[in-house]
Amino acid sequence: MRSDPPLHVLPVPWLRRCCSRWTALDTILLTALIFVVTAACWKVVTQLRYHWNWLTLFGHVIRIDPDTGSPTPGALLQGLATTIRLSFWAMLVATPIGLAIALLRSSRRLFNRWTGRTFLELVRNTPPIVVIFIGYYFFSERLLSVFDVSDTLQDLPESALLWIEAGFGPRSQLPAFLSATASIAVIEAVYIAEIIRGGIRSIDHGQVEASEALGLNRLQQLRYVVLPQVVRNILPPLSGQFVSTIKDSAIVSVISIQELCFQGTEIISATHLHFETWITVTLMYAVLTFTLSYGISRLERRVRKHSGSALFDKRMTG
Amino acid sequence: MIRKPSLRSRLLDGLLFVLVLSATAAFLFGGENASGYPWQWYRIPRYLLERSEERWRWGPLMQGMGMTLALSGISLILSWAVGITAALMRLSHSIVAAAISRGYTEFIRNTPLLVQLFFIYFVLGPIFDIPKTTAAVTALSIFEGAYVGEIIRSGITSIDKTQWESAYSLGMNLSQTYRWIILPQAIRRVLPPLTSQTVSLVKDSSLVSAIAVADLTLQGQIIIADTFLTFEIWFTVAAMYLIVTTFLSVAASRLEARMDRSLRR
Numbered sequence: 001m002r003s004d005p006p007l008h009v010l011p012v013p014w015l016r017r018c019c020s021r022w023t024a025l026d027t028i029l030l031t032a033l034i035f036v037v038t039a040a041c042w043k044v045v046t047q048l049r050y051h052w053n054w055l056t057l058f059g060h061v062i063r064i065d066p067d068t069g070s071p072t073p074g075a076l077l078q079g080l081a082t083t084i085r086l087s088f089w090a091m092l093v094a095t096p097i098g099l100a101i102a103l104l105r106s107s108r109r110l111f112n113r114w115t116g117r118t119f120l121e122l123v124r125n126t127p128p129i130v131v132i133f134i135g136y137y138f139f140s141e142r143l144l145s146v147f148d149v150s151d152t153l154q155d156l157p158e159s160a161l162l163w164i165e166a167g168f169g170p171r172s173q174l175p176a177f178l179s180a181t182a183s184i185a186v187i188e189a190v191y192i193a194e195i196i197r198g199g200i201r202s203i204d205h206g207q208v209e210a211s212e213a214l215g216l217n218r219l220q221q222l223r224y225v226v227l228p229q230v231v232r233n234i235l236p237p238l239s240g241q242f243v244s245t246i247k248d249s250a251i252v253s254v255i256s257i258q259e260l261c262f263q264g265t266e267i268i269s270a271t272h273l274h275f276e277t278w279i280t281v282t283l284m285y286a287v288l289t290f291t292l293s294y295g296i297s298r299l300e301r302r303v304r305k306h307s308g309s310a311l312f313d314k315r316m317t318g
Numbered sequence: 319m320i321r322k323p324s325l326r327s328r329l330l331d332g333l334l335f336v337l338v339l340s341a342t343a344a345f346l347f348g349g350e351n352a353s354g355y356p357w358q359w360y361r362i363p364r365y366l367l368e369r370s371e372e373r374w375r376w377g378p379l380m381q382g383m384g385m386t387l388a389l390s391g392i393s394l395i396l397s398w399a400v401g402i403t404a405a406l407m408r409l410s411h412s413i414v415a416a417a418i419s420r421g422y423t424e425f426i427r428n429t430p431l432l433v434q435l436f437f438i439y440f441v442l443g444p445i446f447d448i449p450k451t452t453a454a455v456t457a458l459s460i461f462e463g464a465y466v467g468e469i470i471r472s473g474i475t476s477i478d479k480t481q482w483e484s485a486y487s488l489g490m491n492l493s494q495t496y497r498w499i500i501l502p503q504a505i506r507r508v509l510p511p512l513t514s515q516t517v518s519l520v521k522d523s524s525l526v527s528a529i530a531v532a533d534l535t536l537q538g539q540i541i542i543a544d545t546f547l548t549f550e551i552w553f554t555v556a557a558m559y560l561i562v563t564t565f566l567s568v569a570a571s572r573l574e575a576r577m578d579r580s581l582r583r
Binding site: 030109115124131247254282 | 431432433440556
């Protein structure tokens with residue numbers, strides 16, 4: 001597109017980015033925007049008589065420890081940490097599951113393909129909140145009672161427990177945390193499976209034929225020829241899925257995992273600071289995901305520049 | 319190329335698949351001995367269809383299903399309206415319109431729906447006097463609208479520029495070109511992703527149970543709180559969602575296959 005010289009004479013609006021200018025529409029929209037914001041502020045001040053109390057809320061972000069007098073993370077920052085931990089472990093578990101489903105789905109055997117497809121469709125077509133509820137009761141009442149996490153924890157030495165707390169959060173919440181992580185992992189795994197399958201399908205079939213001609217068996221083909229190329233192609237969409245995981249992790253607040261969204265509802269039931277809390281929680285999520293998205297788009301640009309990979313070429317040319 | 323498996327191996331695989339499926343079902347839904355859970359499926363039908371005063375009535379689960387479908391239906395139409403507006407604004411010459419659309423899309427796509435729902439219900443609700451159900455519909459439409467907008471935008475930009483040039487040389491202005499030339503082609507082209515977005519909408523509508531809108535999920539939760547039929551109810555609820563979403567998914571993949579064929583022609 002860039003190489004076409006007479007871009008500015010084209011009638012296509014979105015190709016005339018250069019000619020963006022101030023129009024009557026701009027004036028109308030800006031006026032409307034200012035009007036709505038002013039009306040909302042006016043209503044908050046005069047009719048709702050809302051008492052802003054940012055100082056109390058700030059105390060829930062960074063808390064001054066009464067014993068030592070030093071600042072410690074408050075409920076909201078702890079919630080943010082739990083959100084990040086949850087998403088991180090869920091992604092870590094979800095990726096191998098997703099890979100397994102993707103391999104099943106691109107298998108030659110009908111049985112494998114059907115099994116993969118059934119699992120995928122079952123999870124993908126059920127609302128996450130329902131999966132989380134089923135997973136919560138299933139994992140916490142069935143599986144974890146078999147393994148008995150709490151008992152195992154008590155037998156561990158204190159130093160090991162500190163490491164576990166650094167990675168998984170407070171030990172009292174560990175069983176609930178694990179079942180939430182497992183549920184989120186299952187939900188994300190099916191999306192990752194589709195990403196990986198797309199990556200596998202984007203590999204030129206000549207590669208597979210060539211490796212077959214070299215006498216590699218199916219496993220060796222995957223290990224040495226297909227997957228290394230797939231990994232490079234799917235890295236950007238896979239990291240994009242991490243942002244989705246962070247967003248989906250808000251849903252586990254319904255089973256009382258103490259992540260960011262749940263901490264928000266808790267603070268509100270204690271302080272009734274609706275406005276301040278939701279504004280802060282929304283902004284915290286936004287900052288977290290925007291930072292990640294920005295990093296991903298830079299990664300994407302670098303991958304595109306260095307590899308000129310098949311997947312991106314395809315996407316660019318549609 | 320993938321070699322076509324022989325008929326015998328395909329039959330064998332089919333048989334194996336059915337066997338594994340029924341084994342899983344037997345393990346999950348079998349008696350207490352098999353699964354270690356006292357299943358009470360016979361108590362479920364009354365929550366779907368109940369008989370009171372000599373008349374048949376929909377049970378709470380079916381009422382919840384109705385609520386879910388109504389919410390999804392209204393939000394679907396609104397999200398299309400929001401999405402088309404956002405896409406057109408983003409592609410316009412206007413600086414403010416493009417900026418608003420960009421900010422809206424980025425912000426909505428980077429925060430969780432649950433938080434948006436709480437924000438609209440608890441923060442904007444009191445300011446603009448929004449009741450519960452309206453807040454739910456608003457949140458869903460605004461959330462899905464951002465995704466629909468991106469899909470439609472990709473559809474519009476995928477239309478060949480000769481279409482624009484031809485329309486202009488026929489003497490059409492911008493809105494006529496959009497109305498008669500660009501949008502009909504763009505929407506048709508993005509119909510498959512839009513249908514899968516509808517599946518997401520139905521799934522996402524389950525989150526409104528968090529602000530106590532009586533949809534399928536909330537009805538399920540209420541029944542479980544009363545009866546402790548945890549797994550029976552959740553599996554029933556999941557199956558009800560599955561019926562709707564699978565129907566839509568199948569429609570989406572059919573559409574996609576048809577589009578593929580017509581594009582290749």
